[in-house]
Amino acid sequence: MQVPGWLPDSFAGLMIAVSIYCSxxxxxxxRTDRRINLDINIAHVTMGVAMAGMLVPTLTTLPTGxxxxxxxxxxxxxxxxxxxxxxxxxxxxxxxxxHHVSHYLTHLVMSCGMLYMYLAAPAAVPASFGSMSMGAPAxxxxxxxxxxxxxxxxxxxxxxWHIDTLSAMFSNKQSAPLPAxxxxxxxxxxxxIGNFEGVMFDTExxxxxxxxxxxxxxxxxxxxxxxxxxxxxHVAMCITMGYMLILML
Amino acid sequence: xxAVEGPTVGRDPVxxxxxxxxxxxxxxxRVPDTRRVLQLVLATLWLVDGLLQFQPFMFSRAxxxxxxxxxxxxxxxxxxxxxxxxxxxxxxxxxxxxGIFALVQVLLGFGIAWRxxxxxxxxxxxVWSCGVWWFGxxxxxxxxxxxxxITGAPGAVLLYALLAVVLWPTDRSGxxxxxxxxxxxxxxxxRVLWMGLWGLLCCVAVLGANRSPQGLNQMVGQMAxxxxxxxxGVDHHVAHLLAQRGLGVSVGLAAILGxxxxxxxxxxxxxxxxxxxxxxxxxxxxxxxENFGGLFTGTGTDPNSGPLLVLIAVAYWPYRTxxxxxxxxxxxxxxx
Numbered sequence: 078m079q080v081p082g083w084l085p086d087s088f089a090g091l092m093i094a095v096s097i098y099c100s101x102x103x104x105x106x107x108r109t110d111r112r113i114n115l116d117i118n119i120a121h122v123t124m125g126v127a128m129a130g131m132l133v134p135t136l137t138t139l140p141t142g143x144x145x146x147x148x149x150x151x152x153x154x155x156x157x158x159x160x161x162x163x164x165x166x167x168x169x170x171x172x173x174x175x176h177h178v179s180h181y182l183t184h185l186v187m188s189c190g191m192l193y194m195y196l197a198a199p200a201a202v203p204a205s206f207g208s209m210s211m212g213a214p215a216x217x218x219x220x221x222x223x224x225x226x227x228x229x230x231x232x233x234x235x236x237x238w239h240i241d242t243l244s245a246m247f248s249n250k251q252s253a254p255l256p257a258x259x260x261x262x263x264x265x266x267x268x269x270i271g272n273f274e275g276v277m278f279d280t281e282x283x284x285x286x287x288x289x290x291x292x293x294x295x296x297x298x299x300x301x302x303x304x305x306x307x308x309x310x311h312v313a314m315c316i317t318m319g320y321m322l323i324l325m326l
Numbered sequence: 327x328x329a330v331e332g333p334t335v336g337r338d339p340v341x342x343x344x345x346x347x348x349x350x351x352x353x354x355x356r357v358p359d360t361r362r363v364l365q366l367v368l369a370t371l372w373l374v375d376g377l378l379q380f381q382p383f384m385f386s387r388a389x390x391x392x393x394x395x396x397x398x399x400x401x402x403x404x405x406x407x408x409x410x411x412x413x414x415x416x417x418x419x420x421x422x423x424x425g426i427f428a429l430v431q432v433l434l435g436f437g438i439a440w441r442x443x444x445x446x447x448x449x450x451x452x453v454w455s456c457g458v459w460w461f462g463x464x465x466x467x468x469x470x471x472x473x474x475x476i477t478g479a480p481g482a483v484l485l486y487a488l489l490a491v492v493l494w495p496t497d498r499s500g501x502x503x504x505x506x507x508x509x510x511x512x513x514x515x516x517r518v519l520w521m522g523l524w525g526l527l528c529c530v531a532v533l534g535a536n537r538s539p540q541g542l543n544q545m546v547g548q549m550a551x552x553x554x555x556x557x558x559g560v561d562h563h564v565a566h567l568l569a570q571r572g573l574g575v576s577v578g579l580a581a582i583l584g585x586x587x588x589x590x591x592x593x594x595x596x597x598x599x600x601x602x603x604x605x606x607x608x609x610x611x612x613x614x615x616e617n618f619g620g621l622f623t624g625t626g627t628d629p630n631s632g633p634l635l636v637l638i639a640v641a642y643w644p645y646r647t648x649x650x651x652x653x654x655x656x657x658x659x660x661x662x
Contacts, residue, residue, distance in 0.1 A: 080382050080385055081385060081421045081425070082379065084380070084425070195444050211522075222554055222622050223554070223622065225579065226618075226621055226622070228510060229374065229377060230370075230374065231369045233373045233374050233377070233435075234370050236373065236439075237366050237369045237370045237435065237439040237523035237578065238366065238439075240369075240436060240440055241362075241366055241369075241439045241440070241441065244439070244440040244441040244442060245441060247442075248441055248442065314434070316373075316377075319373075319377045320377055320380050323377045323378060323380050323381055323383065324380070326621060326622065326626075
C-alpha cells in the first residue's frame with residue numbers, strides 16, 4: 078500500500094518553501110531593525126530540509142547519521158532551554174508563563190520526532206545515501222509505536238493553538254491598528270483564548286534569545302520580523318511532520 | 327502570542343507589557359474561555375482525524391470495498407443498499423476520495439481553530455458528521471444490532487456533530503447557564519441532548535448480543551488482533567475477566583449509564599459526581615473497549631468515541647458559582 082505520489086511531493090514542496098523563507102529571514106534580519114527567534118528559525122530550516130529529503134529521496138542532502146546528530150543537537154538545545162526557563166522561574170513570585178516552556182517543549186518534541194523518523198526506518202535506507210521511504214517502523218523502534226502517536230497529538234495541539242492565536246492577531250488587527258513600535262514576539266505572547274483583555278507579553282524570553290543582544294530599551298522596542306509568517310511556518314511544520322509520523326503508525 | 331493591540335500599552339513591574347484597554351483588565355484574573363478551549367480540542371480531534379486519513383491503507387481500494395462496505399451488514403435493506411453503493415464508489419476512486427476526506431477533515435480542524443470561521447466550520451462539521459455516520463459508520467450499528475457503548479456506539483462521528491451543537495459560539499440572552507453546553511442551546515435542550523445520548527447508550531448496552539454471557543468476552547477478545555503486545559495482553563486479560571459474565575456486566579454498565587443520564591437534572595453537587603463518572607466511563611471505554619480507537623493498528627480512522635464522551639462530559643461540568651467570569655469572557659470570544 079502506497080500513498081499517491083503527489084502527496085509527499087506537495088508536502089516536500091511546502092517544506093522547501095518554509096526552509097527557503099526561514100533561510101531568507103536568517104540572512105536578512107540583521108539588515109533590518111527587526112528581531113527574530115534565531116534558534117526557532119534554524120530549527121525550521123534544518124527540519125524543513127530534512128523532511129523534504131525524507132519525503133522525496135531525490136531531495137536528500139545529508140547522510141542519515143549526520144541528520145541524527147543534528148536533531149540530537151537541536152533536541153538537547155531545546156531541552157536545555159526548557160530546563161533553564163523552569164529553573165529561572167522556580168521560586169519567582171511572578172507566575173511563569175507556561176506558554177513559553179510549552180513552546181520549547183514543542184520544538185523538543187519536533188526534534189525527537191525527527192530523530193524517531195530517522196531511527197525508525199533504517200531498513201528502508203538505501204545503501205548509498207541517507208534517503209528513506211516512509212513506512213512502518215522497523216527493528217527496535219517497532220516496540221514504540223505509541224511514540225509517533227504522542228508526537229502527532231502534541232504537534233496537532235500546537236498547530237491548532239497557533240492557528241487560534243494567528244486568527245486572534247488578525248481579528249485584533251482589523252479592529253484596532255497596532256501601535257507603531259510594539260513588541261510582538263510570536264513565540265512569547267500568551268495565547269489569547271477567549272478574553273483579549275488579559276493579553277500580555279513577556280519580553281524576558283525575547284531578551285534571553287540568542288539573537289537578542291543586551292537588555293536595552295531600544296532593543297526591546299524593536300519589532301519582530303513577520304511574526305504571523307513565522308507562526309504560519311510553524312503550523313506548516315507541525316502538519317507535515319504529523320503526516321509523516323502518521324505513516325509510521 | 328497575540329499582539330498587544332489596544333489603545334494604550336503599559337508595562338508591569340516584571341517587564342511585561344499588557345493591554346490597558348479597560349481599567350479592570352489588570353484586576354481580572356486571566357480565565358480562559360472554557361468553551362473556546364473545548365472548541366480547540368474539537369479542532370485538534372478533527373485535525374488528528376484528517377491526518378489519520380493519510381494512512382496508506384486508506385488510499386487502497388480495500389478501505390472502501392471492505393472496511394466501509396462492511397458497515398452495511400445487518401442494516402435495513404434501503405440503508406444497506408445506500409451504504410454499499412457509496413462505499414463501492416469510494417473504493418473505486420479510493421485515492422481521490424480519501425484525499426478529499428483527509429483534506430475536508432483537516433480543513434474542519436483549521437476552520438474551527440480560525441476564529442472568523444468557527445461558525446461555518448462547525449456547521450460544515452455537522453453536515454459532514456451526519457454523512458460519515460450514515461455511509462462510513464452504518465448509522466453506528468444502531469439498526470443492525472451490533473451497537474455497543476464499549477466499542478463506540480452510537481458512532482463516534484455523531485458525537486462530533488453533538489459537540490458542534492453544544493459548543494456553538496453564541497450565548498442565549500437572559501439566562502445564566504449552569505454549564506458550558508447550555509450557553510448556546512439553553513439548559514433545557516442541553517439536558518435533553520445529554521439524557522438522549524447517555525440514555526441511548528444505556529439501552530444499547532443491554533440489547534441483543536451485548537447481554538449474552540460471552541458477548542463482551544468475544545468482543546474484547548477480538549479487539550486484541552493487530553494491537554501491540556502490551557495492549558493485546560490487556561485485552562486478553564479483560565476478556566478473561568468478562569468470560570461468562572456478559573449479562574451481569576452489561577446490566578451493571580447500563581445502570582451506571584442510566585445514572586449518568588439522569589445526573590444532569592440532579593443538584594450541582596450530585597451532577598458533578600455523575601459527570602465525573604461520565605469522564606471515567608469515557609476514559610475506560612476508550613482504553614479497554616476501543617483500544618485507543620485502534621490507532622496502533624494502522625487502520626484507525628479516528629480516536630473513536632472515548633475522547634468525545636469525555637469532551638462532552640467536560641462541556642456539561644457544572645460551574646461552581648452561578649455567575650462565572652467564563653460567561654463574561656465568552657462575549658469577547660464571540661466578538662472575535
